[in-house]
Amino acid sequence: xxxxLGPILYYWPKSKVEAFYEQAAESSADIIxxxxxxxxxxxxxxxxxxxxxAHNLKKAGKEVCLSTMALxxxxxxxxxxxxxxxxxxxxxxxxxxxxxEHLSKYQVPFVTGAAINCYNSETIEFLHNLGMKRWxxxxxxxxxxxxxxxxxxxxxxxxxxxxxxxxGHLPLAYSSRCFTARSLNRTKDDCQLCCIDYPNGRQVKTQxxxxxxxxxxxxxxxxxxxxxINEQSNMQGLVDIVRLSPESEExxxxxxxxxxxxxxxxxxxxxxxxxxxxxxxxIAGMQVN
Numbered sequence: 001x002x003x004x005l006g007p008i009l010y011y012w013p014k015s016k017v018e019a020f021y022e023q024a025a026e027s028s029a030d031i032i033x034x035x036x037x038x039x040x041x042x043x044x045x046x047x048x049x050x051x052x053x054a055h056n057l058k059k060a061g062k063e064v065c066l067s068t069m070a071l072x073x074x075x076x077x078x079x080x081x082x083x084x085x086x087x088x089x090x091x092x093x094x095x096x097x098x099x100x101e102h103l104s105k106y107q108v109p110f111v112t113g114a115a116i117n118c119y120n121s122e123t124i125e126f127l128h129n130l131g132m133k134r135w136x137x138x139x140x141x142x143x144x145x146x147x148x149x150x151x152x153x154x155x156x157x158x159x160x161x162x163x164x165x166x167x168g169h170l171p172l173a174y175s176s177r178c179f180t181a182r183s184l185n186r187t188k189d190d191c192q193l194c195c196i197d198y199p200n201g202r203q204v205k206t207q208x209x210x211x212x213x214x215x216x217x218x219x220x221x222x223x224x225x226x227x228x229i230n231e232q233s234n235m236q237g238l239v240d241i242v243r244l245s246p247e248s249e250e251x252x253x254x255x256x257x258x259x260x261x262x263x264x265x266x267x268x269x270x271x272x273x274x275x276x277x278x279x280x281x282x283i284a285g286m287q288v289n
Contacts, residue, residue, distance in 0.1 A: 001235065001262060003255050004031035004163065006245045007067040007093075009171065010216060011195035014044040020249065021053045025060035027252040028259060031241065032057050035067040035084065037095055037115075039178070039217045040077050041193065047083055054090055063091070070095040070115040071174045071218060093136070104130040114138050114165060115174070121152040124160070134161040136243065139170045142282035143231070146238050161240040166228035167254055168245025169201070169214050169221040170285075179215040200247055211274075212286075224276040224286055229257060231280055233264040 005024060008017060024032055034050050034057075036042050045053075054064045066084050069077055078098060085092050085102045094100045095113035103110045111134040112118060112127055124135060137146060149155055150162070180202055181191035201216035204223065211223035225247075228235075232242065242258060244251055260266045270277065270288050278287035 002030040002241045003258060004241050004243045005029045006243050007033040007035050007037050008246045009038055010199055010201060011042045012199055017045060023249060023252055025057055028255050031063045033065045033067045033093055037067050037070050038219050065091040065093050065111055067093040068095050068099045072096055072098055100130060109133040121149055121155045125154050128158050128160055134163055136163045139165050140279050143234055143280050144282055150238055163241035163243055164239045165243045168226060168247055170226045171219055171221055173220045175218050178218050180217050224274055227270055227275045228277055228280055229261055229268045232262045
C-alpha cells in the first residue's frame with residue numbers, strides 16, 4: 001500500500017504551513033495533497049505559494065495532488081477552482097462536482113475526494129467514465145461496504161485506485177455558515193479570520209463534558225480522532241492508498257508507524273477517550289472495536 005498526506009484542513013499561518021511541508025518532503029509519504037479545501041477566506045497562501053510548495057515536493061520524489069474546495073459559494077470560488085484544475089503537471093482532487101465537470105470537459109483524469117457523495121457502484125462507474133482514476137471513500141462507510149463494492153462486477157473490472165482516510169478527525173459535514181465565527185458571536189462576513197486562532201479546530205462537548213465534535217470554520221469534524229492503524233491487515237486487496245490527515249508534525253511520525261504495522265506486527269493501543277474506529281466496523285462512529 002501507499003501512504004498519503006491529505007490537505008491541511010485547518011487554518012495555519014503561512015510559516016507553519018511551509019515548515020510542515022519542508023518536513024513532509026523528508027517524510028515517508030508517497031502522495032501529498034495541497035490546497036485550501038474548507039474556506040475561501042483563508043488566504044495565508046496564494047495559488048503561487050501552493051505551486052511553489054508543490055514543485056519542491058515533486059523534486060523530493062513525492063506525487064503531488066492539488067485539492068479543490070468542498071463548498072463553492074460564489075463566482076470567485078469557481079474562478080479559483082478553474083485555476084487549480086487548469087494547472088499543468090499535477091493531479092487534481094475534486095471535492096465538488098463543479099471540479100469534476102470542468103476536468104471531464106477537458107478530459108483530465110482526476111481524484112474524487114471524500115466530500116463527493118459516492119455510495120454505490122453505479123456512481124463509481126459513472127465517475128470513472130468521466131475520468132476518475134482514484135476514489136477516496138466517504139469517511140462514514142465500512143470495510144464490509146467497501147468489499148461489496150469492490151466485488152461488484154462493474155467496479156471490479158475498472159482500473160481504479162481506492163484511498164481510505166485512516167487517521168485524523170473526520171470531516172463529517174459542510175455548511176454555508178461559519179460555526180467558528182458563530183461560537184465567538186461573530187457573523188461570517190466579520191469572522192476576522194478567527195480560525196487561525198484554533199490550529200486544530202474548536203472542541204464541542206456535551207453537557208457531561210464528552211467531546212462530540214470539532215468545529216473548523218464551515219466544517220464539522222468528528223470529536224474523536226479516527227485511527228485505523230490496526231486495521232491495515234484487513235485492508236489488503238481492498239485499499240490501495242492509506243490517507244493521514246495533517247494535524248501537527250506528529251502526523252508525519254504516524255506515517256512511519258502505519259508503515260511499520262501494515263501487516264499487523266506492531267499494533268497500537270488506541271486511546272478510547274480520544275480515538276475511534278467505529279465506522280470501519282459498521283458500528284457507531286465514536287466507538288472503538
